[in-house]
Amino acid sequence: xxxxxxxxxxxxxxxxxxxxxxxxxxxxxxxxxxxxxxxxxxxxxxxxxxxxxxxxxxxxxxxxxxxxxxxxxxxxxxxxxxxxxxxxxxxxxxxxxxxxxxxxxxxxxxxxxxxxxxxxxxxxxxxxxxxxxxxxxxxxxxxxxxxxxxxxxxxxxxxxxxx
Amino acid sequence: xxxxxxxxxxxxxxxxxxxxxxxxxxxxxxxxxxxxxxxxxxxxxxxxxxxxxxxxxxxxxxxxxxxxxxxxxxxxxxxxxxxxxxxxxxxxxxxxxxxxxxxxxxxxxxxxxxxxxxxxxxxxxxxxxxxxxxxxxxxxxxxxxxxxxxxxxxxxxxxxxxxxxxxxxxxxxxxxxxxxxxxxxxxxxxxxxxxxxxxxxxxxxxxxxxxxx
Numbered sequence: 159x160x161x162x163x164x165x166x167x168x169x170x171x172x173x174x175x176x177x178x179x180x181x182x183x184x185x186x187x188x189x190x191x192x193x194x195x196x197x198x199x200x201x202x203x204x205x206x207x208x209x210x211x212x213x214x215x216x217x218x219x220x221x222x223x224x225x226x227x228x229x230x231x232x233x234x235x236x237x238x239x240x241x242x243x244x245x246x247x248x249x250x251x252x253x254x255x256x257x258x259x260x261x262x263x264x265x266x267x268x269x270x271x272x273x274x275x276x277x278x279x280x281x282x283x284x285x286x287x288x289x290x291x292x293x294x295x296x297x298x299x300x301x302x303x304x305x306x307x308x309x310x311x312x313x314x315x316x317x318x319x320x321x
Numbered sequence: 322x323x324x325x326x327x328x329x330x331x332x333x334x335x336x337x338x339x340x341x342x343x344x345x346x347x348x349x350x351x352x353x354x355x356x357x358x359x360x361x362x363x364x365x366x367x368x369x370x371x372x373x374x375x376x377x378x379x380x381x382x383x384x385x386x387x388x389x390x391x392x393x394x395x396x397x398x399x400x401x402x403x404x405x406x407x408x409x410x411x412x413x414x415x416x417x418x419x420x421x422x423x424x425x426x427x428x429x430x431x432x433x434x435x436x437x438x439x440x441x442x443x444x445x446x447x448x449x450x451x452x453x454x455x456x457x458x459x460x461x462x463x464x465x466x467x468x469x470x471x472x473x474x475x476x477x478x479x480x481x482x483x484x485x486x487x488x489x490x491x492x493x494x495x496x497x498x499x500x501x502x503x504x505x506x507x508x509x510x511x512x513x514x515x516x517x518x519x520x521x522x523x524x525x526x527x528x529x530x531x532x533x534x
Contacts, residue, residue, distance in 0.1 A: 186383060189376065211371055217379070218370045231339030238337040246337070253338040260345050268363035290371060294363045
């Protein structure tokens with residue numbers, strides 16, 4: 159069961175990683191094109207700022223669960239490093255439960271906000287402003303599953319450090 | 322009430338919860354205690370990232386990565402070596418100067434540390450031992466957030482609002498960053514002299530500089 163869970167989550171991680179790569183490439187492309195057009199040809203794309211910001215928000219939020227998987231989020235080890243291993247593992251699981259609970263709240267509230275304000279449109283393109291809120295909900299759901307996985311598997315960097 | 326929120330954040334952080342999530346959990350506690358609707362949470366999270374100036378940070382990282390992959394690090398180290406390689410503690414001086422030059426394009430300490438430790442780390446460790454070489458890499462990488470363009474300054478200016486200009490911060494940091502780099506290099510020289518590290522490297526020659534750049 160755990161193996162299947164991990165395999166499915168790995169597939170979702172790959173999807174998230176490729177989405178981030180594509181969104182980053184688009185963001186860099188749009189900003190570069192805008193700079194070229196503005197300074198080279200004295201013209202500009204009116205949607206470039208809003209769409210590049212949207213892509214940036216997607217990149218940032220989709221990367222959060224990948225950070226949980228890797229154990230890349232910044233934390234304090236001052237106290238934890240000096241306590242016995244079983245207690246440390248128990249604390250790690252307690253933190254994972256806390257993180258999962260937080261993600262449930264964020265996911266539910268993000269969906270509620272998105273549903274309530276779906277009719278609001280972006281300034282430069284004919285699309286809902288809630289495309290900015292969608293990655294928050296996706297990241298919260300994806301992070302929840304990673305926090306659940308932390309109940310039985312250490313983050314990737316911890317595993318690498320042990321090996 | 323604020324004390325409870327801060328205490329929760331500190332306890333959760335000290336118990337090993339990643340700080341971002343400890344902050345989020347403490348914020349939920351604060352919202353609950355003050356009877357504020359939780360829908361503030363995703364909106365504030367999104368608004369904190371939804372900023373055009375912050376996009377400069379990943380773009381800096383891409384620029385730095387492109388330069389490193391393009392082989393600029395080796396040329397930079399060779400240039401620094403031609404300038405200060407002959408000074409006592411030459412390799413540490415080269416690391417400091419390379420860190421300063423790299424900071425002119427990267428803006429973050431972590432990326433500088435990664436680039437410097439992969440390029441100069443093994444050689445520094447062999448010459449000066451683990452302690453001094455780690456200190457040199459850490460100090461030179463930390464020039465990243467001080468020497469403009471700096472990601473930390475962009476974040477500060479963004480959080481401070483329209484009263485602080487990013488360009489003004491960059492200009493203000495120019496002289497302090499030169500002073501800090503010079504002090505770091507002096508400190509390397511001082512330690513190298515005290516520990517009697519040998520004088521190595523080619524003597525300085527103006528003619529060698531264009532060849533290395």
